[in-house]
Amino acid sequence: MPGSAGVVLAGGRSSRMGTPKAALEWHGSTLLRRTVGILARATGGPVVVVRAPGQDLPELPPDVEIISDPREGKGPVQGLAAGLGAIAGRAEVAFVSSTDMPFLHPAFVRRVLRAVHEGADVGLPVARGHPQPLAAAYRTTLAVTADRLVQAERLRPAFVFETCTVARLDEATLKTDPVLAALDPGLDSVVNINEPGEYRTARSQPGPEITVQRFGVLANGSAPNGRRAPETVRAATVAEAAAAVGVDFGAHVTAALNGDQITRDGQTPLAAGDTVFFLSADAGG
Amino acid sequence: MTAGGYFGQALVVNASTGTSQTLELPDELLRAYIGGAGLGAWLMHHLGPPGVDPLAPEAPLAYVFSPLVGTPLTTSAKFAVVAKSPLTHLLTDALASSHFAIAGKLTGYDAIVVTGARAKASALLIDHNGARFEDAAELTGLTAAQAGTRLRQRLGERLGRGWRVAAIGPAGERGVRYATISHDGRHAGRGGLGAVLGAKRIKAIAVRAAAKVAPADPNAVLAAARDLRERSFGPATAKYRELGTLANLLAFNAISTLPTQNFQAATFDGAQKLAAEDLAAARQVARHSCASCTIGCEHIYAAKSGRKTRVEYENIFALGPMCGVSDPDAVLAASARCDDLGLDTISAGGTVAWAMECAERGLIDAPWLRFGDADALLKVLDQIGAREGLGDLLAEGSRRAAQRVGAGSQNFAPHVKGMEMPGYEPRTLHAMALGLAVNARGADHNRSGAYEADLSGDLDRLDGGDAHVAAAVETEDRAAVMDSLILCKFLRGVFTEPFTEWASLLSAVTGWHVDGAELRRTARRIVLAKRVYNLREGWRPADDWLPERLLSEPLRLASGREAGLTPARLRAMIDAYYAARGLDEQGQPGPAQLADLRLSWPP
Numbered sequence: 003m004p005g006s007a008g009v010v011l012a013g014g015r016s017s018r019m020g021t022p023k024a025a026l027e028w029h030g031s032t033l034l035r036r037t038v039g040i041l042a043r044a045t046g047g048p049v050v051v052v053r054a055p056g057q058d059l060p061e062l063p064p065d066v067e068i069i070s071d072p073r074e075g076k077g078p079v080q081g082l083a084a085g086l087g088a089i090a091g092r093a094e095v096a097f098v099s100s101t102d103m104p105f106l107h108p109a110f111v112r113r114v115l116r117a118v119h120e121g122a123d124v125g126l127p128v129a130r131g132h133p134q135p136l137a138a139a140y141r142t143t144l145a146v147t148a149d150r151l152v153q154a155e156r157l158r159p160a161f162v163f164e165t166c167t168v169a170r171l172d173e174a175t176l177k178t179d180p181v182l183a184a185l186d187p188g189l190d191s192v193v194n195i196n197e198p199g200e201y202r203t204a205r206s207q208p209g210p211e212i213t214v215q216r217f218g219v220l221a222n223g224s225a226p227n228g229r230r231a232p233e234t235v236r237a238a239t240v241a242e243a244a245a246a247v248g249v250d251f252g253a254h255v256t257a258a259l260n261g262d263q264i265t266r267d268g269q270t271p272l273a274a275g276d277t278v279f280f281l282s283a284d285a286g287g
Numbered sequence: 288m289t290a291g292g293y294f295g296q297a298l299v300v301n302a303s304t305g306t307s308q309t310l311e312l313p314d315e316l317l318r319a320y321i322g323g324a325g326l327g328a329w330l331m332h333h334l335g336p337p338g339v340d341p342l343a344p345e346a347p348l349a350y351v352f353s354p355l356v357g358t359p360l361t362t363s364a365k366f367a368v369v370a371k372s373p374l375t376h377l378l379t380d381a382l383a384s385s386h387f388a389i390a391g392k393l394t395g396y397d398a399i400v401v402t403g404a405r406a407k408a409s410a411l412l413i414d415h416n417g418a419r420f421e422d423a424a425e426l427t428g429l430t431a432a433q434a435g436t437r438l439r440q441r442l443g444e445r446l447g448r449g450w451r452v453a454a455i456g457p458a459g460e461r462g463v464r465y466a467t468i469s470h471d472g473r474h475a476g477r478g479g480l481g482a483v484l485g486a487k488r489i490k491a492i493a494v495r496a497a498a499k500v501a502p503a504d505p506n507a508v509l510a511a512a513r514d515l516r517e518r519s520f521g522p523a524t525a526k527y528r529e530l531g532t533l534a535n536l537l538a539f540n541a542i543s544t545l546p547t548q549n550f551q552a553a554t555f556d557g558a559q560k561l562a563a564e565d566l567a568a569a570r571q572v573a574r575h576s577c578a579s580c581t582i583g584c585e586h587i588y589a590a591k592s593g594r595k596t597r598v599e600y601e602n603i604f605a606l607g608p609m610c611g612v613s614d615p616d617a618v619l620a621a622s623a624r625c626d627d628l629g630l631d632t633i634s635a636g637g638t639v640a641w642a643m644e645c646a647e648r649g650l651i652d653a654p655w656l657r658f659g660d661a662d663a664l665l666k667v668l669d670q671i672g673a674r675e676g677l678g679d680l681l682a683e684g685s686r687r688a689a690q691r692v693g694a695g696s697q698n699f700a701p702h703v704k705g706m707e708m709p710g711y712e713p714r715t716l717h718a719m720a721l722g723l724a725v726n727a728r729g730a731d732h733n734r735s736g737a738y739e740a741d742l743s744g745d746l747d748r749l750d751g752g753d754a755h756v757a758a759a760v761e762t763e764d765r766a767a768v769m770d771s772l773i774l775c776k777f778l779r780g781v782f783t784e785p786f787t788e789w790a791s792l793l794s795a796v797t798g799w800h801v802d803g804a805e806l807r808r809t810a811r812r813i814v815l816a817k818r819v820y821n822l823r824e825g826w827r828p829a830d831d832w833l834p835e836r837l838l839s840e841p842l843r844l845a846s847g848r849e850a851g852l853t854p855a856r857l858r859a860m861i862d863a864y865y866a867a868r869g870l871d872e873q874g875q876p877g878p879a880q881l882a883d884l885r886l887s888w889p890p
Contacts, residue, residue, distance in 0.1 A: 046848070217541065218534035219525050221564050230564050234665050254522045254780070256744050258542045262846035265744040277845075279537045282526045283740045 003042045006115050007093035009085030010034065010043025011078060011136065012101045013071050015055035019197045023102045023236050024053075025060045026201060029087030029238035031269040032060040034101045038061070038237070039271040043263065044111035047180060049092045052085045065116055065268065077157045086145035093142055095119060099135040102194045109182040110191035114171060115139045123166035129173050131190045135159035137192050141166070184196055185275040209238035209239045210274035214247050218282045220255065232277075256283045289360055290314055290797035291503030291792055293322075297330065298396040300411065300418045302487050303344055303403030307418040310334075312397055318799060318809075321590065322353030324380040325771035326398060327369030328820060331378060334400060337823050342375040342462065342481075344404035350453075350492070352392035353773045354796045358502055359512035362775035363389045363517050364579035369546035372462040372478035373486075374634065374684050375729045375822040377485070377830075379478025382733070382770060383453075384577035387470040390451040391800030393496035394492040405488040408460075409585035409773075412436055414446075415497035421489040430627040431456045431491075438491050446495075454491035456629020462486060463675045463682040465634035466708070469626070472597060473577065476631045478728065479684075479779040488858075503798030511792055513737050515781070519581045521775055522622040523780030531586035532600040533563035536608075542742075543844050544712045547608040548658050548691055549640035550834070553712040553842050557613020561603055566636040582777055585612040598622065601732075604710035605636025609701075610643060610664050617661030628672030629716060634684060637707030639667055641685040643702050650694050650772065653677050697785040698835035704729035704826075713837050715850045716741040717751030721759045721860045725831045733776065734760040749850050764810035771813060786810075815868070816884050828873050831861055 011235050012034055016023045024034035032208045035052070042049050042063075050067045053059055054074050057206075062068070082098060089096050095118040097111045110127075117125030118139045125139035144162060145184035151161050177183040195260045223229040240259070244251035249256070251268055258264045258279040259272075272278065289295035293682050295314070300307040312326075320326040327349050334347045348370040355363035366388040372379035391399060401411065410423040426434040434454040442450045459466035459481030466481030467474040484492075502508045525536050539545040540558035547555040555559065557563065566588060572595060573587035596619045606621040607613065625632045643663075646656040656677070657662045670678025680688050685707055689700035701708045706729025713720035722735030732738065740758030741748035768789055769776055783790045787803035791794045794801045818826075833852070841851030865874050 143328070218564070222529060231505040252522075254525070256742065260844075260846040261542050261748075262844050262848055263744075264542070264742055264748060267744070279538070279541045280417045281542075282534060282743070283743065284523060284526045285535060285538075285738060 003045060003112055003115050003119065005047070005094040005119070006045035007089045007096045007142070008038065008045045008046065008049040009089065009098045010037050010041065010049065010051045010099065010273035011057065011085065012051050012052055012223055013057060013074070013081060013125040014100070015180070019201065020057070023195070028104055028205070029242055031239050031271065033104055034060055035062060035269050036104060036271040037099055037106060038066050038103050039104050040108055040273065041097060041099060041111065041253045043259070043287045044108035045115070048089060050085050050088045052081050070239070078159055079135040079157050079162060080152045080184045082140065082162065083145055083148035084128050086140055086142045086148065088259060090142045090145050091285060095139055095246070097139050098196060100137060102196065103137060103191065104195065105186070105190035106191050107182070107191045108185040109179065109185050110176070110189070112209055113176055113182050117169040117171060120166050121167070123170035124163060124168040125171060126163070126168050127176060127191045127192060129176065133170075138265070171209065185273070208244055209236040210276070211236055211271060212243060212272050212276040212278060213276070214278050214280065215251060216280045220249055220280050220282065237272055239268060239272060240265060240270040240278060243272060249280050252287065254283045256281050289315065290354070290799055291501060292358070292796040293317055294395050294397050294498070294500060296396055297398035297400055298394070298413065298418060299334065299400045299402065301403045302401055302405050302409070302411070302420065302489060305420055310400070313822060314668060315398070316885060319812060320816070321768070321771035321809060322397060322772040323351055323365070323367040323382070323808070324369065325767065325816070326817040327351040327367050327380050328378060328813060329885070330398060330400060331369055332816065332820055333370060334402070340823070341371040341376060341483055344487065345402065345558040346371055347400050347485060347620045348480065348483045348487070349398050349400040349403045350391055351398040352388060353448055353771065354793065355772050355774065356388050356392045357500060358508050358772070359579070359798060360508065360576070360792060361512065361581045362778050363577060363773065364577060365773040365775065366391060367770065367773065368468055368480045368481045369477040369822065370480055370705070373482045374479040377704055377727065377824055377826060378817050379480065379728055380479045380770070381475035381480055382773060383473040383475045384580065384775065385451070386449040386472045387453050387494065390449065390496050391494040393500070395497055395498035398495075399492070401487060401489065404486060408488050408490050410491045410493060410495045411489055412442070414463060414495035421589045426454070426490045427460065431467075431629050432472065432626075434491050435470065437595065438493055440491055449495045450493045451495070452491050452493045454482050456627060456672075458629040458672045458682075459485035459550065460490070461672070461676065461682070463630060463671060464687070464789055465631040465638075467629045467631050469629060472626070473546050474631075477633065479631075479733065481629050482877060502796040504791060504795045507795035511795055514630070515778075516581045518781040519778060521781065524582045524777060527582050527584035527777045528679060530563040530567055531584055531598065533566070533586065533603055535596050535600040536564040536603060537564060539710065543715050544848065545604065545608055546708065546710055546712050547612045549609065549644045549699060550642070550708075550712070550836055553715055555608035555613070557684060558608065560613045561607045570615070574868050577775075580775065582775070584777055588619060588622070590616045592616070592620070594620070594623050596623045596626070601710055602632035605633045609636045609640045609710070611658030611854070612661050612664055613659070614661050617664065618750040619663075621664050621668060622870045624668045628668065630668065630672060633709055634707040635671065637701045638681050638685045638688065639664060641689065641696070642667065642681055644699060645692060645696050650692055651677070701834060702730055703833060704830050706730045711738050713833055714842050715844070716748050717852060717856070717860070718746070718748070718755035718758045720837070720852055720857065721752065721755060721864060722763065724833050724857060725861060725864050726757070726763070727814070727821055734763065734766050734770070735759060736766055736776065749848065750853070751856050753861050753863060756860050756867060760867050763814055764807065767810040767813040768806055790791060811868070812883060815880055818874070819876060819881065819886070822875065823850065831874060833857060839880055
């Protein structure tokens with residue numbers, strides 16, 4: 003969405019998980035890699051990861067900006083101050099996410115961002131029984147407010163909401179978006195994982211259902227009509243999608259996501275309803 | 288001593304007098320421009336009178352060979368035809384691959400230049416007896432293929448075997464501004480070179496080998512040839528080998544990059560009917576290779592009529608989606624008609640698509656001409672080839688035709704600098720948008736391969752910026768070297784360090800010690816030489832631009848994202864391109880750059 007950006011707050015201690023959540027394996031990728039990929043897709047703008055000073059992060063795409071939180075241990079409002087501050091001037095709105103939501107869907111992100119584009123200062127989902135301040139959209143000018151609150155040791159997101167216009171998006175409201183209702187009917191987007199058992203349960207689920215189509219020499223084959231017909235597979239990344247249909251995702255193949263972004267990065271995350279086109283990288287002629 | 292692979296001389300034939308002379312090409316000059324398109328650009332600077340009408344007798348036309356021609360290096364049997372274009376009034380060079388390149392070079396010259404004009408239809412013969420003309424009245428009106436066959440037969444009976452003939456079709460004879468020159472079914476297609484030859488009343492040029500030339504290091508060349516041949520069988524060329532360039536069509540449609548109905552859309556409902564993935568199984572009857580080529584990209588399809596036609600993405604795009612025609616037999620027939628008439632399919636399709644839109648808007652009186660009407664497409668192609676009725680206007684190309692029709696039709700005339708656009712949608716390919724805008728030849732996908740970057744996944748193809756500018760410069764430089772060595776661009780994917788590897792090939796052939804850095808400087812020199820020629824011939828900064836439609840009518844992708852290209856973004860990319868090329872804000876070079884071009888030769 004024009005004027006939008008993504009902020010991922012990755013600096014939590016992961017104390018209940020016992021291992022850094024950002025680096026948890028996710029279908030051949032990592033949780034953090036997935037989150038930044040979803041935000042990049044949904045916003046079309048810059049994506050900033052806010053980490054604790056000295057915190058190791060898994061490998062991320064080169065265009066992801068990483069900043070270190072100057073004030074450690076001050077919680078999400080400090081993360082908001084740092085992340086929104088890093089975006090200010092380059093985007094009007096940022097979707098702010100924690101790193102531990104493996105089912106976050108781009109349609110959810112876009113729906114929530116729209117609340118701020120339509121006039122609110124914060125788009126706050128209220129789903130699965132709770133407000134979701136770390137799956138919410140914020141006007142980037144709120145960086146100043148967040149910073150002031152941290153200095154006053156008022157460290158809960160609710161204090162931010164007291165200062166501005168908040169659009170509370172309950173489940174019914176969210177599902178008025180037909181795309182979101184179709185692709186994430188259970189609002190799994192807000193599911194976060196905090197303990198090893200939750201991670202194992204989430205990880206054991208099959209990847210999202212997507213459609214794959216091959217073109218050119220990749221569609222040549224001995225099957226009736228070659229291998230041209232679209233196929234439905236379950237895959238959480240482009241690499242998984244390629245493997246599911248027997249495409250060698252090497253130097254001479256690219257993938258186009260929903261007919262739009264083209265990538266060679268196998269870790270590019272996929273979400274339910276996506277279409278992946280596998281193309282020959284040699285496009286001359 | 289002349290370097291290996293060269294004769295060190297060009298033959299300059301005056302068609303008006305029937306005489307010829309030799310132009311010495313010193314080593315330093317050859318090293319500076321290599322051959323092909325590069326050397327051709329220098330020859331036009333040197334031999335072309337400034338401001339000349341491209342169809343005037345004084346305008347030179349050059350067949351330019353290269354040091355690699357005649358070696359066993361795969362895809363090297365290519366020649367460039369270079370002249371001032373009657374379509375753009377700027378420099379044009381068009382490449383073709385065939386045995387004409389080998390026979391032409393072995394006449395003993397690195398280039399054959401023709402100036403002047405004949406009084407009657409003639410054929411130019413060049414062999415060990417030198418250059419001379421003979422009457423070609425009996426060839427008039429024939430297709431290029433028919434003329435080539437007839438002339439070879441005639442010469443064979445009288446003078447013996449070994450002749451190779453490049454000829455023009457009826458469109459070239461009648462001055463269609465996008466007429467081609469053809470040999471053996473291969474076309475020097477873009478820019479109207481066939482019209483230049485037609486204006487000289489030269490129906491055909493026949494060449495026969497008369498000399499030998501050896502590479503400096505035959506063993507090294509042989510080893511390189513073996514290695515390159517092996518690599519040419521690999522995955523980098525699989526697309527060309529297995530399906531040919533038509534494999535682009537369905538993929539481009541899927542990613543909204545297939546120009547449709549004169550760029551009114553970037554997807555075509557009928558794309559599936561024209562897809563190589565389907566048609567190859569149903570219609571392909573043969574696969575051929577050019578001379579000295581191991582890739583074999585020529586895919587020959589048979590229409591229901593039985594007529595066999597070589598298919599490429601560009602001819603199917605231009606005569607299919609661009610004109611809204613989805614019947615594969617009709618598109619194959621239209622392509623065959625262009626071959627018979629000697630028409631560049633891209634310019635023909637683009638100009639006809641513009642006319643179809645004009646007709647639908649009521650701007651021209653041709654109610655029979657509608658998008659999707661295959662019969663109308665064939666009818667108007669015939670009219671263009673004959674310069675009859677509406678065809679006389681359309682034979683001028685979309686820019687001139689739009690200037691005459693007016694009424695806002697210039698805004699959707701699909702050209703850059705007068706040359707019609709190839710099948711790459713600039714609004715969804717921002718690096719290519721820049722490449723198309725700034726290229727010396729005009730809207731052209733062979734002198735700028737910037738679409739490679741757009742489709743690589745390394746940058747956002749809808750968000751043009753510095754990376755796109757860098758890609759446009761790099762691919763333009765690579766094309767300049769490949770077009771001068773000459774090597775086929777379908778081979779480009781096999782090189783991992785292209786400039787270094789190309790330098791190694793050139794060194795083995797010539798005996799020079801060329802490295803990648805020198806070849807990069809050579810590339811920039813060739814690109815600049817073309818620009819400077821255009822400056823001399825009246826290029827203006829406004830010519831580096833795209834059609835208004837592409838800058839004011841955004842597209843909507845299947846993903847929901849809007850794909851547009853604003854004038855401000857294009858301007859910023861062009862400014863950055865000028866800076867990267869060392870040009871000033873008006874696209875002009877400085878004195879040091881001009882001195883490096885060696886335009887005043889001998890010094």
